[in-house]
Amino acid sequence: MKKKAFIFIILFLVSNNLKAENNLEDWLSSKEYRFTVYMSKCKIEQLDGQYRNCNIFNNLRYKILVDNFELGKNFKEFK
């Protein structure tokens, strides 16, 4: 009886872990994950020689910002 209970607990824990890994796998293979890693590293050199990150909200003027932001252009173009 003890042996069965022990096996049941082990199987339960393993299946739980596998499901958690599936969710993690979904994230690691997602477009959002690749975009996140890319945006965390991406830097652009400015005219003054300083570096800023590549966030589209950084430099843009109102109209451009609205256009891109409404379309989600920066995100959608990333592959």
Added chain:
Amino acid sequence: MRVFFLLFLVFFLNSCLLTGETSSLRESYKYSCLAPSMNYRSLDAKHSTKIHLVAWAKKYAVQAVSSEFKIEDKCSHTKILINALYTQNDGSILNWVNDRNKTSGKIKILKTIYDTRGNSVSISGGFRGCREYSSRLIKNGEVSDYKFLACPSALGWGVFDDSSGFPIPAHLVFAGWHFYDYRFFK
């Protein structure tokens, strides 16, 4: 008793004093699942090291005894956060649900701060391009609400100062955003 004390000391030194980061935060960094509300206590403790040492010790103690969301939930929340910040209009809500862990989360974009004149001199007080958002986390029916300001660049002098006149550092710099805890605006 002595062994227990030594083990505790080694664990404590290993977990935060030497690295300044908790193991759960290191895991979040590893998988890039750094949504600030999901890692709130760890980030808050780390943030305090830059402001006030007494608060730092207290916050480290608090985060050490707090239960945290699992990494899969942190990643789900990070996924909708990135999507919301880069693609969603003001007022939009994105959410996720994990039935197995009985957890869920929502992100609502509240406001975007524009430079309406469209020139390089900001009239929005240095907040140009910043997005205000709220984050709701639910775990076993317990609801936690957070509010952050995500800015494309660091907020400078005179914009976001503490009582001593020093700029408050961002809670987190991640995925092209500087995240500021909204309670500092009160």
